[in-house]
Amino acid sequence: MMVPLSLAIDYTSMAMMKMKISVPKSSPKWQQRRSPRAALVVARPVSQGPRDDPKYAIQVSEGPPSVASISKNRAQDLQAEARAMARAANASLYTPQLLALKYGSRPTKALRRAVQILTALGTFALQLLVDERSGKLNQNKRMRAAELRKVFISLGPTFVKVGQGLSTRPDICPPEYLEELSQLQDALPTFPDEEAFACIERELGLPLDSIYSSISPSPIAAASLGQVYKARLRYSGQVVAVKVQRPGIEEAIGLDFYLIRGVGNLINKYVDFITSDIVALIDEFARRVYQELNYVQEGQNARRFKKLYADKEDVLVPDIFWDYTSNKVLTMDWVDGIKLNEQEAMEKQGLKLLDLVNTGIQCSLRQLLEYGYFHADPHPGNLLATPEGKLAFLDFGMMSETPEEARYAIIGHIVHMVNRDYEAMARDYYALDFLAPDVDVSPIVPALRAFFDDALSSTVSELNFKTIVDGLGAVLYEYPFTVPAYYALILRSLTVLEGLALYADPNFKVLAASYPYFAKRLLTDQNPYLRDALIELLFKDGKFRWNRLENLLVQGRKDKDFASKDALQPVLKLLLGPDGEELRILVIKEAIRVTEAMVLGTTIDTYNSIPEPLRTLMFNGNVTGLFLMSETEKESMLELRSRVIRIWGLLRSSENFDPALLQPILQVLQEPAARSLGGRVVGGITQRFAARLLQQVLRLPTTVPATP
Secondary structure, eight states, X not given: OOEEOBOOOOHHHHTTOOOOEEOOXXXXXXXXXXXXXXXXXXXEESSSSOTTOSOEEEEOOSSOOOHHXXXXXXHHHHHHHXXXXXXXXXXXXXXXXXXXXXXXXXXXXXXXXHHHHHHHHHHHHHHHHHHHHTTOTTTTHHHHHHHHHHHHHHHOHHHHHHHHHHTTOTTTSXXXXXXXXXXXXXXXXXXXXXXHHHHHHHHXXXXXXXXXXXXXXXXXXXXXXXXXXXXXXXXXXXXXXXXXXXXXHHHHHHHHHXXXXXXXXXXXXXXXXXXXXXXXXXXXXXXXXXXXXOHHHHHHHHHHHHHHHTTSTTEEOXXXXXXXXXSSEEEEEXXXXXXXXXXXXXXXXXXXXXXXHXXXXXXXXXXXXXXXXXXXXXXXXXXXXXXXXXXXXXXXXXXXXXXXXXXXXXXXXXXXXXXXXXXXXXXXXHHTTSSOTTSOOTTHXXXXXXXXXXXXXXXXXXXXXXXXXXXXXXXXXXXXXXXXXXXXXXXXXXXXXXXXXXXXXXXXXXXXXXXXXXXXXXXXXXOHHHHHHHHHHHEETTEEOHHHHHHHHHHHTTXXXXXXXXXXXXXXXXXXXXXXXXXXXXXXXXXXXXXXXXXXXXXXHHHHHSOHHHHHHXXXXXXXXXXXXXXXXXXXXXXXXXXXXXXXXXXHXXXXXXXXXXXXXXXXXXXXXXXXXXXXXXXXXXXXXHHHHHHHHHTOOOOOOOOO
């Protein structure tokens, strides 16, 4: 089924056009179209009158925009946004104290709603009690989870949102409930169109027919807080999506959150086995829902998201029409698109689901771990494929932010998982704000080891992300974790993307698709946390793991933004710094090994190129005897030499390879500390070869001296 979506046009791009074409009042309706001579056609008012004034002009420019025109249009857009903010000046904020004052003085209404809620949830709780007494609690868990989903739908919008929120909380709900509650999308019936149209007129202060030349007679989509219509703007003919808030929704959710918070207080006080602060969770969630009720805030979320992430040619973010946006009405671009879970329809249009999912994963990783501002509700209805093959993000009501410290801790957590360093993994939960600083992590380590040792029997890139989430969720559920909202939403986002990909490829792994991004960040990011994580990944037991570096480079080169000239620069900077002595010792040791492997490997190659009779005469048929090497040592050196050559080839074959990659090393060698480092390397190499030469002369099985 085709789902209409908008074609995003950045208002800064619109500002770059200027050509005036008058449109008489009697002219027939016109549509935006691309001109062979103009980059874009944009409608704007000739006068400063109201936006429903039919006297408009079209301005188009063939040349580059002037600074004045860009500034003027930018100023007009800011003025329109300011007017929208003024219309939303009375938007409510979540304040528990005000809700208590309001509904505490209306006990009859509160009691009636409380009875309705308690009857529905009490019946469900009684069923759980019967299951527990009969020993069928685990056996019926899936069935009860489905029943809870239906209970939430019957209780209305607030509980649909509560169910959606619980679906991201592995520290509160078992996996079966998480999966079932994640289906709470677009779960409510529509409300009367007459009420929606009256809301538009009331919010925008204009008659409906002066705003739109046409509007769909019924909603195209409905969700818990509002429903969406397709319309055509009268002043420009542009097709838009008009989102209208459900009537009485603020009153309904206000009363519900007042009652839910009261229950939360009782749970905090009397239920010992729940370690999370339930009232704090309710308050945080309620604040998010109230923010979703302010459509001007959602429009600003969309604009911020567009600025950060729509620079990629394969990502599309709809633009906002501020003059037709208020607290309860949101107007944005409309384009045609297909839901990502409608694979058959996508195939008919020649669209590849896996390509779009990979786009979503890469964009999500940037959201989560670079800027820290991310779309927190990427269900199939909010991610669509356009006919041009772009991935469109919709519905910016639920956004979240990742704290800066946590962004680096997440990458470090992946490194610790790869290294199976479960003690470090457990300590990561402090930085991730999962655990209070006074919580002892030692009991958690065995649980992590028990799960991940089994899960990591295959390589990490072959792991199913949902398996990791479910297993980690079981650990979180059993121990005193408090999962921050941002992390729960991250897990949900990536799980949804992997679930969509499984429609097309049952073997798809989101961690494998994410590897190039993680490798790029580890190799190039200057942040001390990631630099230390890279060193931890590359060095083990005093030895450099060349296979890990090669794998990081292979994966990192798959990322579009990878630059070989930036690879390993963080390590080089630490190497020369005042705190780099421990690393310098390791690097000196490895530099000696590599030099020896290169020289001896070249010697062996030279030996193999000598004709057999002469080879027998010179070396008595055994080059390894020249350096008293065993076959095992010879093979090890040749393998190291081959790997170093391959790694250098990976760097050189990068599209953006720059010989300047060596410049920092050359600069380093000119500094006093670097000359000392170089001298230590040369000294170590000299000792190494002197020892081998002495062994050869004396033909004694002496031990090669240890590297300094």
